[in-house]
Amino acid sequence: MTRIAPNGIEPVDLLVVGAGPAGVAAAVMAAGLRMRVTLVEAVAVGSKVAAIGALENVPGAWTTGPQLAAAFAADIARHRDSGRLTVVQGRATTVTGYRDRAEVSLADGSLLTAETVVVATGVTALTLRDVDWIEATGDAHVPPLWRATSEELEAREVVVLGADRPLGTWLRAHPRTDTRLRVLHPAHDSYKTAEVADDSRVRCELVDRVETAARPGGGYDVTAYHPDGTSRSVRADALFGNLGSRPSALTGLVVGPDGYCPPDAQHPRVLVAGDLKGARMQRIAVALGDGGRAALIPYYRSLEDGFAPSP
Ligand SMILES: Cc1cc2nc3c(=O)[nH]c(=O)nc-3n(C[C@H](O)[C@H](O)[C@H](O)COP(=O)(O)OP(=O)(O)OC[C@H]3O[C@@H](n4cnc5c(N)ncnc54)[C@H](O)[C@@H]3O)c2cc1C
Incomplete structure (x- = not known):
């Protein structure tokens, strides 16, 4: 866990790409479990939901997207203050799984390394x-x-x-x-x-x-x-x-015929969560559960391997 990457950036337990509901849930779950987490976001935490004027099907008292996005930002800030979560502003381009690690390259040329990567980049509007x-x-x-x-x-x-x-x-x-x-x-x-x-x-x-x-x-x-x-x-x-959307898949993900990223086809150290998984089930509540679940997979894996989360 203390391996230093050639670029000097210390690897973390979990790298999460995308700070929508799925990515935020993954990052919050992992940080709560005392894993060291880096969250990479191209725009802003909750930027997609922040633009939804009226919410439906979201448990709790959330009726507008800006309310929910503000709550996400507050959660992330709380975990960042605890020192377990780092937020990197940047656009991820490539994800690669190896036997002993996974890596994410950013558009600015930097390379981030982790035990596991959760990609939760959602979908992009068709042009x-x-x-x-x-x-x-x-x-x-x-x-x-x-x-x-x-x-x-x-x-x-x-x-x-x-x-x-x-x-x-x-x-x-x-x-x-x-x-x-x-x-x-x-x-x-x-x-x-x-x-x-x-x-x-x-x-x-x-x-x-x-x-x-x-x-x-x-x-x-x-x-x-x-x-x-x-x-x-x-x-x-x-x-x-108002043409619909297409998955925002990173290079290196396995992509199905519809452009989405089937979770079972990915490298074991590369997990996908939220809207990126498929055209159906694109809901905030689904993404939240899915992101949390994605963070639990490496957590239990590490316990089975005898790894104890950092104190
Ligand atoms: C107009 C509209 C209304 C909706 N209304 C509802 C509703 O009422 N109820 C409901 O349940 N669902 C609703 N949805 C669906 C809901 O918004 C999505 O299901 C949910 O946001 C998916 O979460 P996600 O985390 O998978 O992806 P997203 O919320 O799309 O988040 C992905 C994040 O990844 C970031 N990102 C993308 N690419 C990169 C990259 N290369 N590098 C770094 N970061 C990147 C994005 O900036 C974004 O912050 C609505 C969607 C739209 C468009």
């Missing part, structure tokens, strides 16, 4: 370039709907591309906003529109294909091609993406 039903001319970056404020949606013609679930979250989080959203979505999103069907602020339109082009003076030209062969063009004042 226009990631989907085949949208052809974007010019700037292909459109902001995700779920991070939009009411003020940002105060436009005359708002077009949303895709009918992924954050649509319902956004509407619940902004009950008093009367912005009308024109949602263009492909057939594979149709089943998700049921939960917003009775909200008069939304008009869902099934499309085969969409073309978008940024206008030089601001706004977008959007043409929707419908399954019945008709098409319609509108000038959108604001355009938001």
Whole structure:
């Protein structure tokens, strides 16, 4: 346990990548068990949940994402003060398991070493370039709907591309906003529109294909091609993406055909937790339990090996 890596950074018992619900639960569980933990986070502790306006299905009194993110940050600060947990701000790129250790490389070139790594990097919003039903001319970056404020949606013609679930979250989080959203979505999103069907602020339109082009003076030209062969063009004042997400897998993880990282296929010293494991079960409560469980695996392993956690 006292092996020093060639770069001089002392190895820890557990390295956790990603400080969402899964990573925070793993780090808190491990620190509580007196393991030495390093938590690597690219943005901020709880940054994903902090942007969720209205929470559902989360046990306890949590009703908004910012409340929960603040509680996560307080937990992490408490364990950091105890000296058992170190937080590293950085973007992990690669994870590698070896017979006697696991390593994580960061984008800044540093290398961190641990007995075990938990990767809990979640998912990333798809962009226009990631989907085949949208052809974007010019700037292909459109902001995700779920991070939009009411003020940002105060436009005359708002077009949303895709009918992924954050649509319902956004509407619940902004009950008093009367912005009308024109949602263009492909057939594979149709089943998700049921939960917003009775909200008069939304008009869902099934499309085969969409073309978008940024206008030089601001706004977008959007043409929707419908399954019945008709098409319609509108000038959108604001355009938001709501296209779904893809796993944020690090290089070195074993990736399945759907891009997710099956836990049983990974190196024994590399564990995955939370949304990164699969498209189903993507919930905060699931991620919390999963992260805690991931930290217990190396803990019990080390006890079986005769290792006693540091005093
Ligand atoms: C709009 C929206 C609304 C939702 N509403 C609910 C709800 O009401 N109830 C519910 O139960 N669930 C909800 N969810 C789902 C829930 O947010 C996720 O299931 C949960 O956050 C997954 O936790 P996680 O820890 O696996 O991943 P995340 O919360 O995504 O955390 C991953 C963390 O890893 C960091 N990271 C990513 N890549 C790297 C890297 N390379 N290096 C370092 N750090 C990295 C990210 O910055 C992030 O902090 C919602 C999701 C969205 C998008």
